[in-house]
Amino acid sequence: MDSSRLVYSTETGPICASCQKPVSGCICKKKGLQPQTKVQSDGRIRIQREKKVRKGKTVTIVCGFQLDGNELKLLAARLKRKCGTGGSVKDGIIIMQGDHRKALLSELKKQGYSAKLAGG
Numbered sequence: 001m002d003s004s005r006l007v008y009s010t011e012t013g014p015i016c017a018s019c020q021k022p023v024s025g026c027i028c029k030k031k032g033l034q035p036q037t038k039v040q041s042d043g044r045i046r047i048q049r050e051k052k053v054r055k056g057k058t059v060t061i062v063c064g065f066q067l068d069g070n071e072l073k074l075l076a077a078r079l080k081r082k083c084g085t086g087g088s089v090k091d092g093i094i095i096m097q098g099d100h101r102k103a104l105l106s107e108l109k110k111q112g113y114s115a116k117l118a119g120g
Helices: 027-029 069-085 101-110
Strands: 047-051 059-063 087-090 093-097 115-117
Touching: 027 047, 047 101, 069 087, 069 093, 069 101, 101 115
Parallel strands: 047 115
Antiparallel strands: 047 059, 059 093, 087 093
16 A cells, blocks of 8 residues: 555654654644645635534634634624623634624624524
């Protein structure tokens, strides 16, 4: 199997997908070759509820913005104040504590964004 890609080694731990070296000695990070994880957008803001990987706690995820980091942080602060909750911005996605989908949908539509509820 010469076409297989090593993902983990018991000797070195996780392996970088780009340079095939151990993550601790990865040359991609040093050279800035790591691929940027930018959220692709079709012009539609999606609001969804998520409980996985958060120990059963509900969060509301808002994604699809085409804003830079500072503008997104300002928008997140406004939305958090509107809902009276905490949250954060990570990788172009607004994460808010609790289920605030309907309030966020109405607020984003008031601000002129094309938003919709996503997921179940």
